[in-house]
Amino acid sequence: MTNFPENPAETAAQSLDFHRIDLRGRSLTLAELRAVVPRAKHQTMADAEQKVLDIIAAVRSRGFEALGEFALAFDGVEQSHPRVPAAALAEALENLDPSVRAALEESIRRARRFADGQRPANVDVELGDGAVVSQNWVPVGRVGLYVPGGLAVYPSSVIMNVVPALAAGVASIALASPPQKDFGGLPHPTILAAAALLGIDEVYAIGGAQAIVSFAYGIPGAADDQAIEPVDVVTGPGNIFVATAKRLVKGVVGIDSEAGTTEIAILADASARPALVAADLISQAEHDPKAASVLITDSEELASAVQRELTVQAGTTKHGERVTTALSGPQSGVVLVDDIEQGIAVCDAYAAEHLEIMTADAAAVAARIRNAGAIFVGDYSPVSLGDYCAGSNHVLPTSGTAAFSSGLNVTTFLRAVQVINYDKAALEQVSKHIVSLSDAEDLPGHGDAVKIRFAGA
Structure with a gap:
């Protein structure tokens, strides 16, 4: 204290x-x-890396058992399973201070309007008769969103993570926030209320690096409803251990940034x-x-x-x-x-x-x-x-990384998928160029894959 x-x-x-x-x-x-x-001039990711590697190893090998040990060690909470019951989410929303609820609803309304305007349009480019290349924006299938605890309570971070994911069209959204001893081992009730306001019912009382690891790799359970399914993208701010965990799982999953x-x-x-x-x-x-x-x-x-x-x-x-x-x-x-x-x-x-x-x-x-x-x-x-x-969104790049990365937005949860649709005449028009370039790169099989389509024609 x-x-x-x-x-x-x-x-x-x-x-x-x-x-x-x-x-x-x-x-x-x-x-x-x-x-x-x-x-x-404080602790760097290099200082935290070994501790996070140990957490990754423990969660991947021992799953919920390891999560229970971390909840006790880091949060002083005894935990059998980290999933927040639906009744707790409903109760948190029911008991939310009306003025706080009104503020959250206005924040959600404004964030939704901005997020809805961010979604990029699909593009079709006709490069010739029968030659069309498209770029389609497709949402990832599942995301894991992290909301920190610590010195303050951040229901606003629930909004900032969830709203752009919903605007992107993500079908499966899970949220994690540290367990709180003062609230029976659940995340802060205002966090739960914000999640309930947004219709998020998959919420876990998991903090720190172990939350990021749980989302990245998933945790098998004895029954389907006990498992945590792996996600495609992890987002959200956190301390040095959260940022380090995000760096270490990048490539297994996508991340927004390594915010500090x-x-x-x-x-x-x-x-x-x-x-x-x-x-x-x-x-x-x-x-x-x-x-x-x-x-x-x-x-x-x-x-x-x-x-x-x-x-x-x-x-x-x-x-x-x-x-x-x-x-x-x-x-x-x-x-x-x-x-x-x-x-x-x-x-x-x-x-x-x-x-x-x-x-x-x-x-x-x-x-x-x-x-x-x-x-x-x-x-x-x-x-x-x-x-x-x-x-606007308050999940933003820190420590100079704004020179090359962006704040959390709808495109964080989208992938640009290119679609190539050429007919026979359109391919034939560029076939000699493909053969020339494949020969120049000493990859004749590339050219053969085109020439075979016109053999005997």
């Missing part, structure tokens, strides 16, 4: 060290920028309001002591004003100790730049999970950003809007 100081404002003022990186007057390459931006601890970067100039900047940095810092909060600005005056605001606001927020730890860590701080041009370069090098733009002409600046999981434009688009009710 966290022990908070009697006077958190005084403690924050003494201990909050929001350090600065001054890049003004320096011309740095992309590689150099990536090396100097704030990053966490949350992060926010804010690109701001002198026009930004310090109180808003500080509040948004704190909103992410309260997730985890290792969360990253980074301000990128060309205004030293703004940086100083934000520092003062952070000290005041961190001293009054509920999770002040956690926030102060996150803001004082090496993963957080201010990056001072010469101008917005250099600030954009820093943003692209950092490739933030969440990037807020609080500058003059924020929309135009946002349009120039290449690398970010999600971009929040102006004073009235805070990250907390995206966490709950924007309609």
Whole structure:
């Protein structure tokens, strides 16, 4: 249990060290920028890998027996089987606070509208008479969705995982979340209620890497209703062990990304309001002591004003100790730049999970950003809007991976299947080219497979 100081404002003022990186007057390459931006110096996937390999081996060899041992060791819960009874899902929804239910329903409504608009169209391309190549988007058959536990409760993550899978047309959806000792070994009831709202009835009380492994490989049971069937895709955020497990099972199943601890970067100039900047940095810092909060600005005056605001606001927020730890860590701080041009370069090098733009002409600046999981434009688009009710998805790439990967969306659950349909005349038209290329690659059988179709014709 966290022990908070009697006077958190005084403690924050003494201990909050929001350090600065001054890049003004320096011309740095992309590689150099990536090396100097704030990053966490904590446990890596390499450190966690052997522990996760042991979990994989145990779950694959001993199935539900191993899951029971992990539930006891990690969650303090005795468990005979992790499947959440249907009655528990119904009860959780029935007992859900009406205001929370209304908020979840609005979040679902907006997320569904955005997800429904994301589905790409099938394409048919006629390359000649009788020569048609198509690309059809086909949903995967079954997905396993992970919703973390830990320091907070994340019914919003149920929505963010489930809604795009439903919009993609996935027929079989299973969800896992850690068992909670305080709730009889089941996941938090608000998690269960969110699942019930979305019509998900296959829910498991399994946490961490073992949940990812259970979905990837499946677990046989004594009867059909006890087994966990393997999935095609695993998605959802989690800690370093969840991310490591996803990396290790990638190839057995598809994954969304190897998401780590949350992060926010804010690109701001002198026009930004310090109180808003500080509040948004704190909103992410309260997730985890290792969360990253980074301000990128060309205004030293703004940086100083934000520092003062952070000290005041961190001293009054509920999770002040956690926030102060996150803001004082090496993963957080201010990056001072010469101008917005250099600030954009820093943003692209950092490739933030969440990037807020609080500058003059924020929309135009946002349009120039290449690398970010999600971009929040102006004073009235805070990250907390995206966490709950924007309609966007909050399962986003972290740790710089936004430079090459995307947030969770409908296409995560779709496959592009190409269909080739040529008739005889269309094949004959390109047959000599196929023969020429097969000879050039010393694969004459490829050409023979075409020539035989016209032998004696």
